[in-house]
Amino acid sequence: MTVAAAETRPAPAGTATRRTGRKRYDGAMPYLLVLPGLACYALFVLSPIVQTVELSFQRTDGLTTPVWVGLRNFTDILTDPQQLASFAVSLAMVFFTCLLPVAVALALVGLIARTRVRGLSVLRFLYFLPYTVALAVVAIAWRWLYATDGSINEIVGAVFGHGAVTDYLGNFDLALPALGVVGFWATFGYVTVLLLSGTQHVSRELYEAARMDGAGPLREFFVVTLPGVRQELRVALVMTFIMAMRTFDLPLMTTSGGPGYTTTTPSLLMYQDVFENGKVGSGAAIAVLLTLVMVVGVVLINRTMSAKD
Amino acid sequence: MVSRHEKLLTYVVLYLFALFAAYPFISTILVAFNAPDSSASGLGIPSPWSVRSFVETWTNANAGIGRSLLNSLILAGVVVPVSVLLSIFTGYAFGSMRFRFSKALYGLIIFGLMVPYEATIIPLYYEFRQYGLLDTYWAMILPDIAGSLPFGTFWMTAFFRSFPRPLLESARMDGASRWTVLWRVVVPTAGAPIFTLATILFIWTWNNLLLAIVMISNPKLQMAPAALNFFVGLQYGSNYQFTCAAAIIVALPVMIIYYLLQRRYGSDVLAGAVKG
Structure with missing residues (x-):
């Protein structure tokens, strides 16, 4: 809220609204707006994808310690009609x-x-x-x-x-x-x-x-x-x-x-x-x-x- | 001008496809109105009409159809408003503001449109199990919100990009903060796109079967489509009066919402607003 308030006046360079070349940036507010959505997305979409890729290189039943098998899972699938x-x-x-x-x-x-x-x-x-x-x-x-x-x-x-x-x-x-x-x-x-x-x-x-x-x-x-x-x-x-x-x-x-x-x-x-x-x-x-x-x-x-x- | 002949052909083709679209609904409704112990036939009109299949399906404690509707409503009641709110935020930022990395961040979130639940559900399952979140609403709510965000962001960004810039800027000139502009100027005029987004997310959340059967095994917490799946697995599986009655009960809330939405805004709003 304070960020938003600070932005209301057309601010000189160096404050909330900065000038870089011809582009004007909107300061911190867009980041604050994006943050909650992005955090949720990172936690429950992006991070699981990375883990899925990791799992795909392992042999595991989900209970015992996983064994690294490289591309074995992939070659198994691609050679199994x-x-x-x-x-x-x-x-x-x-x-x-x-x-x-x-x-x-x-x-x-x-x-x-x-x-x-x-x-x-x-x-x-x-x-x-x-x-x-x-x-x-x-x-x-x-x-x-x-x-x-x-x-x-x-x-x-x-x-x-x-x-x-x-x-x-x-x-x-x-x-x-x-x-x-x-x-x-x-x-x-x-x-x-x-x-x-x-x-x-x-x-x-x-x-x-x-x-x-x-x-x-x-x-x-x-x-x-x-x-x-x-x-x-x-x-x-x-x-x-x-x-x-x-x-x-x-x-x-x-x-x-x-x-x-x-x-x-x-x-x-x-x-x-x-x-x-x-x-x-x-x-x-x-x-x-x-x-x-x-x-x-x-x-x-x-x-x-x-x-x- | 188009000839009468062609006009007639057009109508015949269009209504044949409409019949094709409606036919499974009609057939499903007809069989569900047969009494549980009568022998229903494919095209037959039920005689006599009976609601006993609905009543028995609804009250069957093992199936828990009624309870599952409530569960799905609670789920959607949390997921939809939160997702819409978060999407308004991201859309407002990406669609009307300039900031470093905005292109990269937007691309990162939009990438999620191509990511199926299949790609995230395995680690999510093990993680939720570790934190004791399986068989809780959280195991559905969190992935559903995150999964709604790419589309919501895409949708609201498109809306904010098309929002008349002079209107945004004149309000700012009058000394309103960006936050005030959002709630006083933009959101009040955004009824149609926001309501449409909410409906689409409601449909997706309500209909998500994979997540529901993986995350929830407690019958009391079963979501509506999973309850249907469970119901088919019970001894009723081949008693079509029951399964079709259950299917109608589960489909009804979504169909009512779709009907209200298209009455108010026309039916192509759901499909439309694709200008990215």
Whole structure:
């Protein structure tokens, strides 16, 4: 408070407001403002990350003294097809939860941008609804939809006969795509609403102008709509990519990673390693690898999206 | 002009996707209104409609769904206001002030947007165990606040950057301190972004399953999504009347808040405000 008070007068050089070259600094107040948040972040995010990296070089069950094993945990994961497969599962989820929803949302937004759609606020509300509920809730809803006596099988049975009824979540080939559909359901509306908010600052004249020039629907989309929502597109890609890579709640509560390991994601593997099997070092190594993949992915998305400038 | 034909096609496509979005909710609600002992079917309308599945789910002592709602509310009631306050501070500093290392510090905090809980939860678990904090609210509150901060900082910094500078400066000219400016000039006009941030953080805090199942094992302290997970593991796991009733009960608070927010500000506020 006293710092703030001291700053109220336009102070000469040397006091709270200092002049360094052409830049004016704001003294101690910004540091005081940042401090509580930063301290909390340092204690409960930054420091644990460093410790996780440390753990990833150790063999420990969390109780006995850890043994330093160098890169052993990493080489073990990278040479074990089963554990590597978990990363393939999360990449499949990136397709279903990130790329596919973005493609569909772009198409929907392209359609909406061309027409004056009535009842858009109702549509927006419905589209966004899946994103607001917990994935634990989503998992329960879809367990019921996929159940052998659930509604999807009831429709399939009515159309194709009782022989077509399938236990989707228990099927080696279908469990992962079935979870993928859930992932798609959970994010496509979020992405659509996000992109829609971007089209609102694309002026209607641009569309009129494009049409005067004889642009067809596709050209109109690529020339007017797409550039207009680029910023929102970037955010949508980053947010859903992160969500897809971290897929955990859905397999935990629907398939437990099965059948076999067909729906085991890195997050689930880490959880099982550390909290069920006492392989803490190995779990930490998975967490480190997962974080690295995520950071690289986010940087790549940002690069690609800003390269289009 | 767009042809009638195309207009019709647009509406059909848009409403088909709306139906796809709503369908799991409808199916879940329908099955939950079946009596516990009736045999529910996928598309069937419950006959007769019964709230007994809700009542039995709510009162089931083993499941503790009701208690878990209270726990999650207490958690969010602490995490959300504290995170929002800390984010207003950091956002005010990064978004409207000049200071040494501001770029580096901002980058350091924003880096947290890419850090999943997976990367921090193992050491946090062992540390909290060592200090006897497992199975306390602290084991949830502290990581949740820290985890909310990168997004909150990003959000509020974007807001303060877009805040009209002349307004900030004229208030300062009138002799108001930066602290007064923040509370008298800025915050009163920032209702929408602050309320939106609060809602997003509420949703994230409420829905965080990983942290809840790792940090809390005492059934009395169970958070709502973890209680759902626990509930599925009980013998009710394959009784969809119960699991779906439980899911609806857990989803309801968030959906009510979302409904109120979008009624007041429109539904794209949650998704929006992305200009960084």
